[in-house]
Amino acid sequence: METLDPPDWTALRALGHRMVDDMIDYVAGVRDQPAWQAVPDEVAAFFQEPAPQEGAGLEAAYADFQRYVLPYPLGNLHPRFWAWYVGSGSMGGALAEFLAAALNPNVGNGSHAAVLVERQVIDWLKAAIGFPAEASGLLVGGGSMANVIGLAVARFAGAPFDVRAEGLTGAPQRLLVYASSEVHSCMQKAVELLGLGNRSLRRIPVLPDYRIDLAALAAAIAEDRQAGALPICVVGSAGTVNTGAIDDLPALADLCAREKLWLHVDGAIGAVAVLAPGVRGFLAGIERADSVALDLHKWLHVPYEAGCVLVRDGEVHRRAFTLTPPYLAPETRGVAGTDFWFGDYGPQLSRGFLALKAWMSIKEHGLARFGRLMDQNVAQAHDLARLIAAEPRLELMAPVVLDIVCFRHCVEGADDAVHNAINREILLRLQERGIAIPSSTVLRGQFCIRVAISNHRSRDEDFRALVAAVLAIGEEVEHLGNRNMLL
Numbered sequence: 001m002e003t004l005d006p007p008d009w010t011a012l013r014a015l016g017h018r019m020v021d022d023m024i025d026y027v028a029g030v031r032d033q034p035a036w037q038a039v040p041d042e043v044a045a046f047f048q049e050p051a052p053q054e055g056a057g058l059e060a061a062y063a064d065f066q067r068y069v070l071p072y073p074l075g076n077l078h079p080r081f082w083a084w085y086v087g088s089g090s091m092g093g094a095l096a097e098f099l100a101a102a103l104n105p106n107v108g109n110g111s112h113a114a115v116l117v118e119r120q121v122i123d124w125l126k127a128a129i130g131f132p133a134e135a136s137g138l139l140v141g142g143g144s145m146a147n148v149i150g151l152a153v154a155r156f157a158g159a160p161f162d163v164r165a166e167g168l169t170g171a172p173q174r175l176l177v178y179a180s181s182e183v184h185s186c187m188q189k190a191v192e193l194l195g196l197g198n199r200s201l202r203r204i205p206v207l208p209d210y211r212i213d214l215a216a217l218a219a220a221i222a223e224d225r226q227a228g229a230l231p232i233c234v235v236g237s238a239g240t241v242n243t244g245a246i247d248d249l250p251a252l253a254d255l256c257a258r259e260k261l262w263l264h265v266d267g268a269i270g271a272v273a274v275l276a277p278g279v280r281g282f283l284a285g286i287e288r289a290d291s292v293a294l295d296l297h298k299w300l301h302v303p304y305e306a307g308c309v310l311v312r313d314g315e316v317h318r319r320a321f322t323l324t325p326p327y328l329a330p331e332t333r334g335v336a337g338t339d340f341w342f343g344d345y346g347p348q349l350s351r352g353f354l355a356l357k358a359w360m361s362i363k364e365h366g367l368a369r370f371g372r373l374m375d376q377n378v379a380q381a382h383d384l385a386r387l388i389a390a391e392p393r394l395e396l397m398a399p400v401v402l403d404i405v406c407f408r409h410c411v412e413g414a415d416d417a418v419h420n421a422i423n424r425e426i427l428l429r430l431q432e433r434g435i436a437i438p439s440s441t442v443l444r445g446q447f448c449i450r451v452a453i454s455n456h457r458s459r460d461e462d463f464r465a466l467v468a469a470v471l472a473i474g475e476e477v478e479h480l481g482n483r484n485m486l487l
């Protein structure tokens, strides 16, 4: 009989140990590697090979991994990776990921310990956010999916008809969701997926500090009601992707209570900072939300993927998704002997054991260490802002609240178009030389080098190196002779 089990368990054991040793060496030495390097054409060509009909064995597959995959990572393990908003992972989390995969449970249904692990992780997150015991939650692939589920529950709760039965074809009025113009693009995908449509996501202007303009929000809601539409939900941002701004959550909670609207908080970046003594004050009010999306693979450094949605009213959450065909009926005993099914809380039935890496990471380090690491990143962001402010050639482009710093290199007499081109070139050279990996954004039409310090390996000297490199490359680029070449 054929099986996927190895013919020789001893050889598998030896190879497994070698993989662990190799990866520990790799991660321990990551600081000495370039922060990033492009995938060469011949390596990219390797990935065009058709699937083998006959296997070459795990040893050969591992050799391919070492040769073609390992040398060309995204770079987010590196101490000078600060692009987008990406976590740096942890070796404990990686080992837990192996345990989860080896055990390979389906955490959508059934009575088994993996379900209890996930429920405990959710309980810990609920307690951290300040949600009540009757709140529910679900681990998902990331903040985007957590936001989809939060909005799906908001839509279910806010529609004055049975949206599960009728869909939006049953809607007598347009259902509206409000968020600031700084809201993450995943929210647009969420309203599109939920059939509300992008035009039902009202983008409200922000104040100079990039927080939602509450007066404009209240006026938009009143105007839309007047016009016959049905506001159902306000999305607050707890850490915007561009600048890390945190909306005035207590004021949003008051407004939603007054207007009888669902308050969903996109806390993919900032919600976990309730653990950080220096930051948690900025997040006051998050505990009053109806639902919160948060990410474990970002600032908690749980290996990708892991996000979470929490819903204050667990019963509404369950009713938004529950479905029990006979082949999934719970039993009073046996492997189906539980009335709690994660499949009742989201669109997925089969689900991986995402919780184990979070559960083990929290047990390994404790919540307080994660909080201290977040405070460390915020302090580094403020230090970087000070370094920038001290350099006449650099300009800080937005206030620093969390761990995101937006700045640019300035050239006397240059207009925005030249500034944008120069700063883009500086960024690309920083990346291509493997020095440091910030990313970019555009604030009020101005291209910014954006440094998001969700990195537990960054040291103060890394930021000094960044500033020195930006100044040096800035000088190179400025003296290219013909600046228009960059446009």
Ligand SMILES: Cc1ncc(COP(=O)(O)O)c(C=O)c1O
Pocket: 084, 085, 141, 142, 143, 144, 145, 184, 186, 239, 240, 241, 266, 267, 268, 269, 295, 307
């Ligand atoms: C504010 C915000 N919301 C949502 C998301 C989406 O999260 P994910 O990438 O985990 O799907 C991000 C991603 O960076 C984000 O910054």
